[in-house]
Amino acid sequence: MNCFETISRLHLYLDHELSVDEVAIVQQHLVDCPTCECRFHFDIRVKRLIHERCAFERAPEHLREAVLRIAQTPVGQRVDLDPELEMTMQADLDEC
Numbered sequence: 001m002n003c004f005e006t007i008s009r010l011h012l013y014l015d016h017e018l019s020v021d022e023v024a025i026v027q028q029h030l031v032d033c034p035t036c037e038c039r040f041h042f043d044i045r046v047k048r049l050i051h052e053r054c055a056f057e058r059a060p061e062h063l064r065e066a067v068l069r070i071a072q073t074p075v076g077q078r079v080d081l082d083p084e085l086e087m088t089m090q091a092d093l094d095e096c
Contacts, residue, residue, distance in 0.1 A: 006036050066082070
């Protein structure tokens with residue numbers, strides 16, 4: 001496996017999405033190639049930084065309930081929304 005192929009698989013490797021055989025090939029290349037190994041360590045640091053700094057906030061309960069209600073409504077059936085929410089959604093659509 002060359003450097004281009006290894007780098008293109010690094011994110012899959014980091015996310016444990018490669019087959020056992022592919023993992024072995026990528027690992028061997030990283031052992032043999034200091035440049036790709038450096039890139040691998042850089043990508044790990046970026047991934048950790050994103051994980052540490054990106055705090056996910058939970059959506060308010062009323063919004064979660066509204067989304068679930070809409071998702072469970074059969075196609076073609078009208079969904080009754082809170083008028084204020086509907087106006088906000090329409091304003092967002094008008095901006096597109």
